[in-house]
Amino acid sequence: MQRYFVRASDVDQQKQSVTITGEDVGHIVKVMRFSPGDRIICCDGTGNCYMTAIQEIRRDQVNCRLMEKIHDDRELPVHVTIAQGLPKGDKMDLIVQKGTELGARALIPFTSSRTIVQLDEKKQAKRIERWNKIAKEASEQSHRSIVPEISGVLSWKQLLKIADQFDLALLAFEGERVTTLYSYLQNLKGNLKILVIVGPEGGFSEEEAAEAGAAGFKSVMLGNRILRTETAALYALSCISYQFEQIKFIVGKN
Protein backbone atom coordinates (compact mmCIF):
# COMPACT_ATOMS: atom_id res chain seq x y z
CA MET A 1 0.00 0.00 0.00
CA GLN A 2 1.42 3.38 -1.02
CA ARG A 3 2.05 5.75 1.87
CA TYR A 4 2.55 9.51 2.06
CA PHE A 5 3.77 11.72 4.85
CA VAL A 6 1.76 14.89 5.50
CA ARG A 7 2.11 17.58 8.15
CA ALA A 8 0.19 16.92 11.38
CA SER A 9 -1.83 20.06 10.60
CA ASP A 10 -2.99 18.51 7.29
CA VAL A 11 -5.00 15.92 9.22
CA ASP A 12 -8.44 17.21 10.31
CA GLN A 13 -9.82 14.85 12.93
CA GLN A 14 -13.14 16.68 13.13
CA LYS A 15 -13.84 16.45 9.43
CA GLN A 16 -12.11 13.03 9.30
CA SER A 17 -10.09 14.21 6.32
CA VAL A 18 -6.51 14.74 5.23
CA THR A 19 -5.16 17.14 2.64
CA ILE A 20 -2.11 16.27 0.56
CA THR A 21 -0.19 19.08 -1.14
CA GLY A 22 3.23 19.62 -2.71
CA GLU A 23 5.16 17.08 -4.79
CA ASP A 24 3.09 14.16 -3.53
CA VAL A 25 0.16 15.39 -5.63
CA GLY A 26 2.16 14.78 -8.78
CA HIS A 27 3.22 11.37 -7.50
CA ILE A 28 -0.40 10.40 -6.78
CA VAL A 29 -1.68 11.60 -10.15
CA LYS A 30 1.17 11.01 -12.60
CA VAL A 31 3.28 8.19 -11.13
CA MET A 32 0.68 6.09 -9.31
CA ARG A 33 -2.30 7.22 -11.46
CA PHE A 34 -4.68 6.95 -8.51
CA SER A 35 -8.35 7.95 -8.86
CA PRO A 36 -11.02 8.90 -6.32
CA GLY A 37 -11.92 5.80 -4.32
CA ASP A 38 -8.39 4.39 -4.31
CA ARG A 39 -6.84 3.76 -0.91
CA ILE A 40 -3.58 5.16 0.34
CA ILE A 41 -1.93 5.39 3.75
CA CYS A 42 -1.31 8.87 5.18
CA CYS A 43 1.10 9.40 8.08
CA ASP A 44 1.26 12.64 10.06
CA GLY A 45 4.98 12.34 10.81
CA THR A 46 4.47 12.06 14.58
CA GLY A 47 3.78 8.33 14.51
CA ASN A 48 0.11 8.30 13.46
CA CYS A 49 -0.81 6.56 10.20
CA TYR A 50 -4.26 6.22 8.68
CA MET A 51 -5.88 4.15 5.99
CA THR A 52 -7.63 6.68 3.76
CA ALA A 53 -9.68 6.80 0.57
CA ILE A 54 -9.00 9.46 -2.06
CA GLN A 55 -12.08 11.72 -2.32
CA GLU A 56 -11.08 14.49 -4.67
CA ILE A 57 -8.08 15.22 -6.86
CA ARG A 58 -7.43 18.88 -7.70
CA ARG A 59 -4.57 20.46 -9.57
CA ASP A 60 -2.53 21.23 -6.44
CA GLN A 61 -4.06 19.11 -3.71
CA VAL A 62 -5.60 15.73 -3.02
CA ASN A 63 -8.30 15.31 -0.38
CA CYS A 64 -8.74 11.98 1.38
CA ARG A 65 -11.25 10.60 3.85
CA LEU A 66 -9.84 9.00 7.02
CA MET A 67 -11.00 5.39 7.31
CA GLU A 68 -9.13 3.94 10.26
CA LYS A 69 -5.97 4.32 12.25
CA ILE A 70 -3.29 1.78 11.40
CA HIS A 71 -1.58 -0.04 14.24
CA ASP A 72 1.45 -1.38 12.41
CA ASP A 73 4.36 -0.11 14.42
CA ARG A 74 7.58 -0.71 12.54
CA GLU A 75 9.65 1.79 14.51
CA LEU A 76 12.74 0.58 16.40
CA PRO A 77 11.92 0.16 20.10
CA VAL A 78 14.91 2.36 20.93
CA HIS A 79 15.57 5.90 19.67
CA VAL A 80 18.79 5.94 17.67
CA THR A 81 20.50 9.12 16.58
CA ILE A 82 23.38 8.88 14.12
CA ALA A 83 25.92 11.71 14.20
CA GLN A 84 27.80 11.45 10.90
CA GLY A 85 31.05 13.21 10.07
CA LEU A 86 30.33 14.92 6.74
CA PRO A 87 31.62 12.56 4.04
CA LYS A 88 32.79 13.45 0.54
CA GLY A 89 30.63 13.35 -2.60
CA ASP A 90 27.09 12.04 -2.32
CA LYS A 91 27.81 9.46 0.40
CA MET A 92 25.57 11.32 2.86
CA ASP A 93 22.63 10.66 0.52
CA LEU A 94 23.25 6.92 0.92
CA ILE A 95 23.61 7.22 4.70
CA VAL A 96 20.35 9.18 5.00
CA GLN A 97 18.46 6.74 2.76
CA LYS A 98 19.78 3.54 4.34
CA GLY A 99 19.79 5.00 7.87
CA THR A 100 16.10 5.79 7.43
CA GLU A 101 15.31 2.30 6.13
CA LEU A 102 17.14 0.85 9.12
CA GLY A 103 15.16 2.88 11.63
CA ALA A 104 17.24 5.92 12.70
CA ARG A 105 15.19 8.56 14.53
CA ALA A 106 17.54 11.45 13.84
CA LEU A 107 20.69 12.27 11.90
CA ILE A 108 23.20 14.93 12.87
CA PRO A 109 25.86 15.88 10.30
CA PHE A 110 29.00 17.31 11.89
CA THR A 111 32.50 18.53 11.05
CA SER A 112 35.69 17.52 12.86
CA SER A 113 39.44 17.85 12.36
CA ARG A 114 39.57 15.38 9.45
CA THR A 115 36.50 16.68 7.62
CA ILE A 116 37.38 17.52 4.02
CA VAL A 117 34.05 18.82 2.74
CA GLN A 118 33.38 22.51 3.20
CA LEU A 119 29.76 23.69 3.01
CA ASP A 120 28.93 27.38 3.15
CA GLU A 121 25.60 28.39 4.67
CA LYS A 122 23.74 28.38 1.37
CA LYS A 123 25.07 24.99 0.28
CA GLN A 124 24.35 23.58 3.72
CA ALA A 125 20.71 24.68 3.58
CA LYS A 126 20.33 23.10 0.14
CA ARG A 127 21.87 19.83 1.28
CA ILE A 128 19.68 19.63 4.38
CA GLU A 129 16.61 20.20 2.21
CA ARG A 130 17.81 17.40 -0.08
CA TRP A 131 18.52 15.02 2.82
CA ASN A 132 15.08 15.70 4.32
CA LYS A 133 13.50 14.79 0.99
CA ILE A 134 15.49 11.55 0.81
CA ALA A 135 14.49 10.72 4.41
CA LYS A 136 10.79 11.31 3.63
CA GLU A 137 10.89 9.07 0.55
CA ALA A 138 12.82 6.34 2.38
CA SER A 139 10.33 6.48 5.28
CA GLU A 140 7.47 5.98 2.83
CA GLN A 141 9.25 3.13 1.08
CA SER A 142 10.25 1.30 4.26
CA HIS A 143 6.75 1.67 5.82
CA ARG A 144 7.83 3.80 8.74
CA SER A 145 5.45 6.04 10.66
CA ILE A 146 8.05 8.68 11.44
CA VAL A 147 10.45 10.63 9.21
CA PRO A 148 13.89 11.00 10.85
CA GLU A 149 14.89 14.52 11.79
CA ILE A 150 17.99 15.88 10.10
CA SER A 151 19.63 18.68 12.00
CA GLY A 152 21.93 21.45 10.84
CA VAL A 153 25.66 20.74 10.69
CA LEU A 154 27.25 20.81 14.17
CA SER A 155 30.86 21.52 15.04
CA TRP A 156 32.85 18.90 16.95
CA LYS A 157 32.62 21.02 20.12
CA GLN A 158 28.84 21.36 19.79
CA LEU A 159 28.52 17.62 19.24
CA LEU A 160 30.50 16.75 22.38
CA LYS A 161 28.03 18.71 24.51
CA ILE A 162 24.99 16.59 23.64
CA ALA A 163 26.21 13.28 25.11
CA ASP A 164 24.22 13.76 28.31
CA GLN A 165 20.95 13.92 26.37
CA PHE A 166 21.36 10.17 25.67
CA ASP A 167 21.28 7.01 27.76
CA LEU A 168 24.19 5.63 25.75
CA ALA A 169 26.61 7.64 23.62
CA LEU A 170 29.03 5.65 21.45
CA LEU A 171 31.98 6.66 19.32
CA ALA A 172 32.81 4.35 16.39
CA PHE A 173 36.59 4.46 16.66
CA GLU A 174 39.03 2.57 14.45
CA GLY A 175 41.58 2.63 17.27
CA GLU A 176 39.21 0.65 19.51
CA ARG A 177 40.30 -2.96 19.13
CA VAL A 178 38.71 -4.61 22.15
CA THR A 179 35.20 -3.44 23.01
CA THR A 180 32.42 -4.60 20.68
CA LEU A 181 28.96 -3.12 20.15
CA TYR A 182 27.55 -6.33 21.64
CA SER A 183 29.25 -5.65 24.96
CA TYR A 184 27.35 -2.35 25.28
CA LEU A 185 23.97 -3.47 24.00
CA GLN A 186 23.57 -7.01 25.31
CA ASN A 187 22.00 -6.13 28.66
CA LEU A 188 20.16 -2.95 27.76
CA LYS A 189 16.39 -2.86 28.06
CA GLY A 190 13.60 -0.35 27.62
CA ASN A 191 12.92 2.72 25.56
CA LEU A 192 16.44 4.08 25.47
CA LYS A 193 18.03 6.95 23.60
CA ILE A 194 21.25 5.91 21.87
CA LEU A 195 23.69 8.16 20.02
CA VAL A 196 26.31 6.72 17.66
CA ILE A 197 29.02 9.01 16.31
CA VAL A 198 30.74 8.01 13.07
CA GLY A 199 33.75 9.97 11.82
CA PRO A 200 34.39 11.26 8.28
CA GLU A 201 36.63 9.30 5.85
CA GLY A 202 39.79 9.88 7.89
CA GLY A 203 38.15 8.89 11.18
CA PHE A 204 39.05 10.59 14.44
CA SER A 205 42.38 11.74 15.81
CA GLU A 206 43.59 10.27 19.10
CA GLU A 207 42.96 13.72 20.60
CA GLU A 208 39.32 13.70 19.45
CA ALA A 209 38.86 10.18 20.83
CA ALA A 210 40.17 11.42 24.18
CA GLU A 211 37.91 14.49 24.11
CA ALA A 212 34.92 12.28 23.32
CA GLY A 213 35.83 9.96 26.20
CA ALA A 214 36.01 12.91 28.59
CA ALA A 215 32.59 14.08 27.34
CA GLY A 216 31.02 10.72 28.21
CA PHE A 217 31.24 8.86 24.89
CA LYS A 218 32.33 5.23 24.87
CA SER A 219 34.62 3.94 22.10
CA VAL A 220 33.34 0.93 20.23
CA MET A 221 34.52 -1.27 17.37
CA LEU A 222 32.00 -2.17 14.68
CA GLY A 223 33.01 -5.70 13.80
CA ASN A 224 36.46 -6.92 12.98
CA ARG A 225 37.09 -5.22 9.65
CA ILE A 226 37.74 -1.62 8.66
CA LEU A 227 34.43 -0.15 7.47
CA ARG A 228 34.12 2.84 5.19
CA THR A 229 32.44 5.80 6.84
CA GLU A 230 29.18 5.27 4.93
CA THR A 231 28.99 1.63 6.08
CA ALA A 232 29.54 2.22 9.80
CA ALA A 233 26.15 3.77 10.63
CA LEU A 234 24.34 1.04 8.68
CA TYR A 235 26.24 -1.63 10.62
CA ALA A 236 25.33 -0.01 13.95
CA LEU A 237 21.64 0.38 13.05
CA SER A 238 21.38 -3.22 11.76
CA CYS A 239 22.90 -4.55 14.99
CA ILE A 240 20.59 -2.40 17.13
CA SER A 241 17.61 -3.80 15.21
CA TYR A 242 18.98 -7.33 15.68
CA GLN A 243 19.40 -6.79 19.43
CA PHE A 244 16.16 -4.93 20.17
CA GLU A 245 13.84 -6.56 17.64
CA GLN A 246 14.70 -10.16 18.62
CA ILE A 247 11.06 -10.99 18.90
CA LYS A 248 8.42 -9.69 16.54
CA PHE A 249 5.89 -8.69 19.16
CA ILE A 250 3.50 -6.43 17.29
CA VAL A 251 1.95 -7.86 14.15
CA GLY A 252 -0.36 -5.18 12.82
CA LYS A 253 -2.39 -4.55 9.74
CA ASN A 254 -0.67 -3.66 6.54
Add this chain to the structure above:
Amino acid sequence: MQRYFVRASDVDQQKQSVTITGEDVGHIVKVMRFSPGDRIICCDGTGNCYMTAIQEIRRDQVNCRLMEKIHDDRELPVHVTIAQGLPKGDKMDLIVQKGTELGARALIPFTSSRTIVQLDEKKQAKRIERWNKIAKEASEQSHRSIVPEISGVLSWKQLLKIADQFDLALLAFEGERVTTLYSYLQNLKGNLKILVIVGPEGGFSEEEAAEAGAAGFKSVMLGNRILRTETAALYALSCISYQFEQIKFIVGKN
Protein backbone atom coordinates in the same frame (compact mmCIF):
# COMPACT_ATOMS: atom_id res chain seq x y z
CA MET B 1 49.41 -0.02 6.01
CA GLN B 2 48.59 -0.46 2.32
CA ARG B 3 47.75 -4.01 1.30
CA TYR B 4 47.63 -5.77 -2.06
CA PHE B 5 46.21 -9.11 -3.08
CA VAL B 6 48.41 -11.29 -5.27
CA ARG B 7 47.93 -14.81 -6.61
CA ALA B 8 49.18 -17.61 -4.35
CA SER B 9 51.65 -18.49 -7.12
CA ASP B 10 53.17 -14.99 -6.91
CA VAL B 11 54.53 -15.78 -3.44
CA ASP B 12 57.83 -17.67 -3.52
CA GLN B 13 58.48 -19.14 -0.08
CA GLN B 14 61.91 -20.47 -1.04
CA LYS B 15 63.21 -17.13 -2.27
CA GLN B 16 61.15 -15.34 0.42
CA SER B 17 59.82 -12.99 -2.22
CA VAL B 18 56.55 -11.86 -3.77
CA THR B 19 55.93 -10.46 -7.24
CA ILE B 20 53.19 -7.90 -7.87
CA THR B 21 51.93 -7.41 -11.43
CA GLY B 22 48.91 -5.88 -13.18
CA GLU B 23 47.09 -2.70 -12.11
CA ASP B 24 48.57 -2.76 -8.60
CA VAL B 25 51.94 -1.75 -10.07
CA GLY B 26 50.46 1.56 -11.20
CA HIS B 27 48.82 2.01 -7.81
CA ILE B 28 52.12 1.42 -6.00
CA VAL B 29 54.10 3.76 -8.26
CA LYS B 30 51.65 6.50 -9.25
CA VAL B 31 49.03 6.65 -6.51
CA MET B 32 51.02 5.69 -3.41
CA ARG B 33 54.43 6.80 -4.79
CA PHE B 34 56.23 4.03 -2.91
CA SER B 35 59.99 3.51 -3.30
CA PRO B 36 62.28 0.54 -2.61
CA GLY B 37 62.48 0.02 1.14
CA ASP B 38 58.84 1.00 1.80
CA ARG B 39 56.68 -1.58 3.50
CA ILE B 40 53.43 -2.98 2.20
CA ILE B 41 51.27 -5.95 3.11
CA CYS B 42 50.80 -8.68 0.51
CA CYS B 43 48.01 -11.26 0.80
CA ASP B 44 47.87 -14.42 -1.28
CA GLY B 45 44.08 -14.57 -1.34
CA THR B 46 43.90 -17.86 0.57
CA GLY B 47 44.17 -16.23 3.99
CA ASN B 48 47.95 -15.68 4.22
CA CYS B 49 49.20 -12.09 4.58
CA TYR B 50 52.81 -10.96 4.85
CA MET B 51 54.61 -7.81 5.85
CA THR B 52 56.99 -7.12 2.97
CA ALA B 53 59.55 -4.54 1.91
CA ILE B 54 59.65 -3.29 -1.68
CA GLN B 55 62.95 -4.38 -3.26
CA GLU B 56 62.68 -3.40 -6.89
CA ILE B 57 60.19 -1.44 -8.98
CA ARG B 58 60.09 -2.24 -12.71
CA ARG B 59 57.80 -0.96 -15.42
CA ASP B 60 55.38 -3.87 -15.16
CA GLN B 61 56.17 -5.52 -11.85
CA VAL B 62 57.17 -4.83 -8.27
CA ASN B 63 59.32 -7.28 -6.31
CA CYS B 64 59.08 -7.44 -2.55
CA ARG B 65 60.95 -9.29 0.16
CA LEU B 66 58.86 -11.27 2.67
CA MET B 67 59.54 -10.07 6.19
CA GLU B 68 57.04 -11.88 8.39
CA LYS B 69 53.65 -13.49 8.34
CA ILE B 70 50.88 -11.33 9.77
CA HIS B 71 48.53 -12.88 12.28
CA ASP B 72 45.72 -10.34 12.20
CA ASP B 73 42.68 -12.38 11.38
CA ARG B 74 39.79 -10.09 10.57
CA GLU B 75 37.69 -12.72 8.81
CA LEU B 76 34.22 -13.53 10.13
CA PRO B 77 34.34 -16.75 12.21
CA VAL B 78 31.50 -18.12 10.06
CA HIS B 79 31.45 -18.49 6.27
CA VAL B 80 28.66 -16.37 4.85
CA THR B 81 27.51 -16.60 1.25
CA ILE B 82 25.09 -14.00 -0.06
CA ALA B 83 22.91 -15.03 -2.98
CA GLN B 84 21.61 -11.78 -4.45
CA GLY B 85 18.77 -11.45 -6.94
CA LEU B 86 20.24 -9.31 -9.73
CA PRO B 87 19.19 -5.72 -8.98
CA LYS B 88 18.75 -2.88 -11.44
CA GLY B 89 21.39 -0.27 -12.29
CA ASP B 90 24.66 -0.32 -10.38
CA LYS B 91 23.20 -1.53 -7.08
CA MET B 92 25.16 -4.80 -7.32
CA ASP B 93 28.37 -2.73 -7.21
CA LEU B 94 27.28 -1.38 -3.83
CA ILE B 95 26.31 -4.84 -2.57
CA VAL B 96 29.67 -6.31 -3.62
CA GLN B 97 31.64 -3.46 -2.05
CA LYS B 98 29.72 -3.32 1.24
CA GLY B 99 29.27 -7.11 1.40
CA THR B 100 33.05 -7.46 1.15
CA GLU B 101 33.66 -4.85 3.86
CA LEU B 102 31.19 -6.68 6.09
CA GLY B 103 32.92 -10.04 5.67
CA ALA B 104 31.02 -12.09 3.05
CA ARG B 105 33.01 -15.11 1.82
CA ALA B 106 31.14 -15.50 -1.45
CA LEU B 107 28.48 -13.79 -3.54
CA ILE B 108 26.16 -15.56 -5.95
CA PRO B 109 24.10 -13.39 -8.32
CA PHE B 110 20.90 -15.08 -9.48
CA THR B 111 17.76 -14.51 -11.52
CA SER B 112 14.22 -15.33 -10.42
CA SER B 113 10.67 -14.61 -11.58
CA ARG B 114 10.78 -10.92 -10.61
CA THR B 115 14.24 -10.20 -11.99
CA ILE B 116 14.09 -7.27 -14.40
CA VAL B 117 17.72 -7.07 -15.51
CA GLN B 118 18.71 -9.16 -18.51
CA LEU B 119 22.41 -9.89 -19.03
CA ASP B 120 23.60 -11.74 -22.12
CA GLU B 121 26.71 -13.90 -21.79
CA LYS B 122 29.10 -11.16 -22.84
CA LYS B 123 27.61 -8.55 -20.51
CA GLN B 124 27.56 -11.07 -17.68
CA ALA B 125 31.27 -11.84 -18.10
CA LYS B 126 32.06 -8.11 -18.06
CA ARG B 127 29.99 -7.53 -14.93
CA ILE B 128 31.58 -10.43 -13.08
CA GLU B 129 35.02 -9.11 -13.95
CA ARG B 130 33.93 -5.69 -12.63
CA TRP B 131 32.48 -7.16 -9.41
CA ASN B 132 35.67 -9.16 -8.80
CA LYS B 133 37.68 -5.97 -9.10
CA ILE B 134 35.40 -4.16 -6.64
CA ALA B 135 35.68 -7.12 -4.22
CA LYS B 136 39.49 -7.09 -4.44
CA GLU B 137 39.68 -3.35 -3.75
CA ALA B 138 37.18 -3.57 -0.88
CA SER B 139 39.13 -6.48 0.64
CA GLU B 140 42.30 -4.39 0.56
CA GLN B 141 40.56 -1.38 2.06
CA SER B 142 38.83 -3.30 4.84
CA HIS B 143 42.02 -5.23 5.78
CA ARG B 144 40.69 -8.66 4.91
CA SER B 145 42.93 -11.61 4.14
CA ILE B 146 40.54 -13.19 1.63
CA VAL B 147 38.78 -11.79 -1.43
CA PRO B 148 35.17 -13.04 -1.67
CA GLU B 149 34.41 -15.32 -4.59
CA ILE B 150 31.81 -14.07 -7.04
CA SER B 151 30.20 -16.83 -9.03
CA GLY B 152 28.46 -16.76 -12.38
CA VAL B 153 24.76 -15.90 -12.46
CA LEU B 154 22.62 -18.86 -11.33
CA SER B 155 19.00 -19.55 -12.24
CA TRP B 156 16.44 -19.88 -9.44
CA LYS B 157 16.35 -23.66 -9.98
CA GLN B 158 20.14 -23.93 -9.76
CA LEU B 159 20.14 -21.84 -6.59
CA LEU B 160 17.57 -24.04 -4.86
CA LYS B 161 19.84 -27.06 -5.28
CA ILE B 162 22.74 -25.69 -3.23
CA ALA B 163 20.92 -25.41 0.12
CA ASP B 164 22.37 -28.69 1.38
CA GLN B 165 25.93 -27.39 1.00
CA PHE B 166 25.24 -25.08 3.97
CA ASP B 167 24.60 -25.56 7.68
CA LEU B 168 21.94 -22.85 7.56
CA ALA B 169 20.15 -21.57 4.44
CA LEU B 170 17.95 -18.49 4.90
CA LEU B 171 15.54 -16.72 2.60
CA ALA B 172 14.99 -13.00 3.30
CA PHE B 173 11.25 -12.89 2.66
CA GLU B 174 9.04 -9.82 3.00
CA GLY B 175 6.07 -12.09 3.68
CA GLU B 176 7.77 -13.47 6.79
CA ARG B 177 6.40 -11.41 9.67
CA VAL B 178 7.25 -13.57 12.67
CA THR B 179 10.66 -15.24 12.61
CA THR B 180 13.65 -12.95 13.15
CA LEU B 181 17.28 -13.49 12.20
CA TYR B 182 18.06 -13.57 15.93
CA SER B 183 15.90 -16.64 16.40
CA TYR B 184 18.06 -18.58 13.93
CA LEU B 185 21.47 -17.31 14.98
CA GLN B 186 21.25 -16.97 18.77
CA ASN B 187 22.31 -20.51 19.65
CA LEU B 188 24.61 -21.31 16.75
CA LYS B 189 28.25 -22.03 17.46
CA GLY B 190 31.34 -23.06 15.51
CA ASN B 191 32.71 -22.64 12.04
CA LEU B 192 29.41 -22.76 10.17
CA LYS B 193 28.49 -22.17 6.55
CA ILE B 194 25.52 -19.83 6.20
CA LEU B 195 23.69 -18.90 3.01
CA VAL B 196 21.39 -15.88 2.84
CA ILE B 197 19.22 -15.40 -0.23
CA VAL B 198 17.98 -11.88 -1.00
CA GLY B 199 15.48 -11.30 -3.79
CA PRO B 200 15.59 -8.63 -6.52
CA GLU B 201 13.60 -5.36 -6.19
CA GLY B 202 10.22 -7.08 -6.39
CA GLY B 203 11.14 -9.77 -3.86
CA PHE B 204 9.89 -13.34 -4.16
CA SER B 205 6.52 -14.69 -5.19
CA GLU B 206 4.61 -16.86 -2.72
CA GLU B 207 5.35 -19.76 -5.05
CA GLU B 208 9.10 -19.13 -4.89
CA ALA B 209 8.94 -18.87 -1.09
CA ALA B 210 7.21 -22.26 -1.02
CA GLU B 211 9.78 -23.78 -3.41
CA ALA B 212 12.59 -22.45 -1.22
CA GLY B 213 10.94 -23.89 1.87
CA ALA B 214 10.68 -27.30 0.20
CA ALA B 215 14.37 -27.07 -0.77
CA GLY B 216 15.40 -26.54 2.86
CA PHE B 217 15.54 -22.75 3.11
CA LYS B 218 14.08 -21.01 6.15
CA SER B 219 12.18 -17.73 5.74
CA VAL B 220 13.43 -14.87 7.86
CA MET B 221 12.53 -11.22 8.43
CA LEU B 222 15.36 -8.71 8.54
CA GLY B 223 14.13 -6.27 11.15
CA ASN B 224 10.77 -4.60 11.29
CA ARG B 225 10.91 -2.31 8.28
CA ILE B 226 10.84 -2.95 4.53
CA LEU B 227 14.45 -2.89 3.30
CA ARG B 228 15.47 -2.22 -0.26
CA THR B 229 17.16 -5.17 -1.93
CA GLU B 230 20.62 -3.59 -1.68
CA THR B 231 20.20 -3.03 2.08
CA ALA B 232 19.09 -6.55 3.01
CA ALA B 233 22.43 -8.34 2.56
CA LEU B 234 24.23 -5.60 4.49
CA TYR B 235 21.75 -5.95 7.35
CA ALA B 236 22.24 -9.73 7.46
CA LEU B 237 26.05 -9.49 7.38
CA SER B 238 26.14 -6.80 10.09
CA CYS B 239 23.95 -8.93 12.37
CA ILE B 240 26.07 -12.03 11.73
CA SER B 241 29.17 -10.03 12.70
CA TYR B 242 27.36 -8.75 15.81
CA GLN B 243 26.37 -12.28 16.82
CA PHE B 244 29.61 -14.11 16.04
CA GLU B 245 32.14 -11.38 16.83
CA GLN B 246 30.75 -10.58 20.29
CA ILE B 247 34.17 -10.86 21.78
CA LYS B 248 37.30 -9.61 20.08
CA PHE B 249 39.43 -12.67 20.71
CA ILE B 250 42.34 -12.23 18.33
CA VAL B 251 44.21 -8.95 18.55
CA GLY B 252 47.01 -9.15 16.02
CA LYS B 253 49.58 -6.84 14.55
CA ASN B 254 48.50 -4.16 12.19
